[in-house]
Amino acid sequence: MPGRPSRHYECMSGGIIGGKTVVELRVHGVSGTPPESLLDCPKELLHQQYGDARAGTYRRARWIDDTISPPEPGTWRRLMEVYSWGGLTSGKASRAVWVLFLPFTLINLAHWMLPPVARRRPAVVVVALLRLLALSFTLTLLLAMVVVFLDITAWQCGSLDFCSAGRGPLAFLQERSTGVRLAVAAVPLVVVIVALWIFGREQTGPKVCGALPPHAVVERGHCTPLAAQSFWNFDPSVRRLRACHVTAWTAGLGAVLLAAPVKYTHSGLVGWVNVALLTVHLVVLGLMVLATASTTITGRGGDPPRAGVHRAVMTLRGAAIGILAVSLVWVGRYGGIPDVPPDITLPALYPAIDWLAGTQVVLLVAVFAGTWLSIRGGSIAATKGGEHYRPTLKGFTGPFVALTAWLLGGGVSVGFGLWAGQILGTLAFTGKDAVDALEARAVTLHTPAGLFEDRVAAVTEPARLVVPVPYIWTAAAVVLLIAAALVIGLYLWVGVYRVRRSAIRAALRCPPPGEDRPAEPCPVEQLAPNVVEEKITRSRALASLTDLAPRVIATLAALGFVLILAIATAYCLRPTASVWRQATTTFIAGAPVAIVIGLVAVVVAAVRNRQVRRLVAILWDVATFWPEANHPLTPPSYGGRTVWDLRARMDELMRQTTDPHTGAPVENRVVLVAHSQGTIIAAAALLQCHKPHEQYPLLTFGSPLRRLYARNFPAYFGRNAMMTLKHRVRHEPRWINLWALSDPIGSWVSNDRPVYAPESPAQTSMWEVPLHTDCRILDVAQTNPDAGEYDMCPTGPICGHSGFWHRREFDKAMSVLQAVVTTGAVDTRAVARPGPEAM
Structure with missing residues (x-):
């Protein structure tokens, strides 16, 4: 031991x-x-x-x-x-904050849902692709916060006196230069990654020295890796992967900050420094992407890299943080950004969002293709008795969970961005709309004094703040997905639940011999009371819907993916169509915002109330049972x-x-x-x-x-x-x-x-049960065991999950x-x- x-x-x-x-x-x-x-x-x-x-x-x-x-x-x-x-998952109030980072947890869970494979090489590639996808989730969060703090708040609203007036710190920053506003607005982003770094380092298990955990890829026919004594051993690859995410965050933030100085000042000494700092950040970001893709450096299990590689990754993390600090000071003091920049939005930010979203689509498609290649070549279920153990979604559960995490992460990011835009002003999806609003405002303010009402309206009208175009795609897809979920829910209720209730009720009225009754005929006078029959049929029908959950979630995820691609394609074909301007209505933008507000409300309630925190912890009880594999900035296992x-x-x-x-x-x-x-x-x-x-x-x-x-x-x-x-x-x-x-x-x-029924010769005796392992008990306890299943207490509780x-x-x-x-x-x-x- x-x-x-x-x-x-x-x-x-x-x-x-x-x-x-x-x-x-x-x-x-x-x-x-x-x-x-x-x-x-x-x-x-x-x-x-x-x-x-x-x-x-x-x-x-x-x-x-x-x-x-x-x-x-x-x-x-x-x-x-x-x-x-329970204290490991629901003890600390701070654990509830992890709800906001649910996509990180889901992409980590996708790793453990991959099926046993017939071909090892494609499976190794899939594992690496999932790590890259997890890194892109970290960058998605980074860019979402950049949109909220640097772009909407500091760059757009901070440059308009009628937007920042009366908003406390924002009004104070409005009097400062653009570089100072950007540097100060970047501080919360540094705090977030430091907090995730610190809390992600928490470890609940014992620190065991010795062998590395089993390899991440499990081949078909091999023993379960859970039986290995080293399965829960600490894996240094997690530390390297965490360092890659922290370094990528700092390098990405530095690159976004320096894009504006490089655009406006790229010559002379100041311009050379701007270009040099930007180049260093981009190089570091590229190195972290390569390190994340390397199975030797960041892959779970397998052969460890040389000690020098480990030291290099850790050293680069510290260097990236130091370079970011230098970049913040440089942008705030010497970056050369004009006080009134000509660009409506932060330079290079929106193209970066487009490129990241496109890269994620490619990675997701590659994960599905790689999973198919890895399991091709035979059934993934055992030949004897394996039909009941057949993996859900034909072995593609992991990729679908990764897709769900991508949609959820994108939806939350969009919700925060739209929410910030609605708080500080009104939404615009193109710079032209914002410029037109500013020009109309200026013309109105210079009209003759007789048009006093127009001047007052122009002064009180909120600022038009631009948000990224992909946000409209996601917001529209969220609305359509909500409608689809309602339709599927109605179908489950009418077309599945009620049908199953009827079938279960018919089976209860005259069950087959040897299962729910003795071998003699099923007389009507021995039927269960109606109240018991109704409780049993309702509970069994509801319980059976659990098996449909993976297919429902996968259907919604695939539908969301197709909708986003279809809306993006339609926008690219007709970017100036009036329908896209109509999509800025409160109804469209309000769907992701409502989701984010709901998540924040759950977090606040869980922090303040232990009972709510226990309910939230149910999710962590399932998800954080597994060690960190894809995303290291998650709740500890x-x-x-x-x-x-x-x-x-x-x-x-x-x-x-x-x-x-x-x-x-x-x-x-x-x-x-x-x-x-x-x-x-x-x-x-x-x-x-x-x-x-x-x-x-x-x-x-x-x-x-x-x-x-x-x-x-x-x-x-x-x-x-x-x-x-x-x-x-x-x-x-x-x-x-x-x-x-x-x-x-x-x-x-x-x-x-x-089926166990006390004292009934036609049923299984409890002493025989260990030979079978399983024993089904009746849903409602019997008043008189000798009478079989039909003598049930009318007020007896349903067994359910906790009875x-x-x-x-x-x-x-x-x-x-x-x-x-x-x-x-x-x-x-x-x-x-x-x-x-x-x-």
Whole structure:
């Protein structure tokens, strides 16, 4: 077992007690369920056994368990322990700010969604292309902030006294030179990249020295990389990739700043300095693009580069920051920008936006083509039983997620730009519109005094501020996408949900023999009450829609891509058409602005309210389980820390031989119990358990292992990984997975046939379940188990995703698994039900 984390809490007053103990080690799911809820115990009566303030295991105070279940020599008793990891994703209020950088997280997630490949070379190229696409996202954010701060605020509004008047700092800057305004407006952009750099360096997992992680490309038929001990090891390539992004940001910012001085002053000493500084920034930016594309320098796993390459990348980052500081001072003091520049917009900015958008389109098309080439040459599903593990979207889930990230990043960037334009003035999409507005204003102000009303209107009319032309493409596409989403939602409700409800209701009225009823005929008088039937049909139909989510998202993403290209092509063919001026209406521009305002509102609410922050953390629970691969300026991964903690704690419990307080001999056994996202953590931990004593029984429920992870992350949780896990945890059968048809997240893992009904000879006995692993439980608990599925409590709750803790099937499954590791009866009086917050 590798070394433990730096902070480790030894067993205290709630620790291991003398005697024989079966430890029910519970792992919660998403949203950071607190340990007091899982143990049904006040927080002040909990004692931490292992970990730190963000993640660790907890038990109730020792006297509570001793009072309920007194230890007796030679007898077994079951005690509960909870592994709480919610503090890693929903603990800090600052974590909510990462919502604004969701495209960074999605492009990182796209890497792990790539399928196992048949051809290695195209797959290596795809991985490199995704890194380049991630770097372009960083530059997209940079240019979006340049539009807001440098172009709209400092260059356009700052040069118009009627725009900047009465706006505090902006009015103060309006009295300064254009160079000073640009240099001051660039400071927030420097602050943003420094903040992302600092927060991106945070690491939640242990720093393990040794081998590098497995290679980023997973070939078909190979074992899952999750089983490798080095999978969660720290990879120095992440540091180099982070340095590339920070350096590219600083070099890109410097190049945009120096474009104006070079345009207006490119001769003499000042002109030579302008050109030299611009050239240095462009060269550095080009080097960072090449370094990002290099698999040796920034690719995850594989052979590391020479030490000199690592030092060169880090040194260049520091040099780029220093050169940017020099450029800021130079532009503000000596750049040679005229106080009244003739250009309406910041020089070279809008062509840079056009070139970046075009490059991203090419990269996205190349990612799809490379993925197709890498998987060409056979089915990507296993030949036997693999149809249920077939990757979603035929293996193109990763590229579609990258496309979704591109659309989302572009939409957010457009929203911020349009929002800034609307706050400071009104929108114009061409410089001609802005010039015409200024000329009309000047003519009106010089009219005879009798036209007083026109003069007042001209004075109070807001300034026309130009925004990039691609913003109109994106804004129009957003409006059309919203309409398409509404149409698809209506279709899902009318054409899918209602049809499935009818089919499920018909199946409930007379289910086939051996599944939902005994083999005898289905008499009408044994039907479930209407209220129960309605609850079951509604919950099952809603749960089944989860499987359609990837196709719906992919359809909207592809539609958005086509719309943007079509609108851009139409604009290029008729750039002066009146329709483009009509597109400046509040309705078109308001769609992306409303999205941005909504995101900002969510961030503010999450920072101020922990419950909202827990809901936001559900996204991070899925996305940040994986290490950083494509984009290094993302929330830190918690996967390595949680997998480490579970293995270390279970190993410690199994190795414990004496009570640390009394010195009495102890004997411990562990049954791992995991719910929802906790099953992903448990599976990853057990895949790395290779020692003989690391044979832990596993109880999972509400598990997305096959439904969401095996199909969307096929290279890591595919069928081969599930079969490996199944044999890893069963020296003899010792894995039970409970699932229900009303669960929208969890599902079966390897067998959807067994159905558990207590005391019914036609159904599966819980003692037989480990042979199949899976066991479907009924959606509503039965009043009388002997009556089969049709004797249900009319007021009973639907199992759904979180109702497993309170079902008798949970107790039965635990009894079966504890019998695998113990002999004789086990005292279970100290076992408590989790509270309603358990997820």
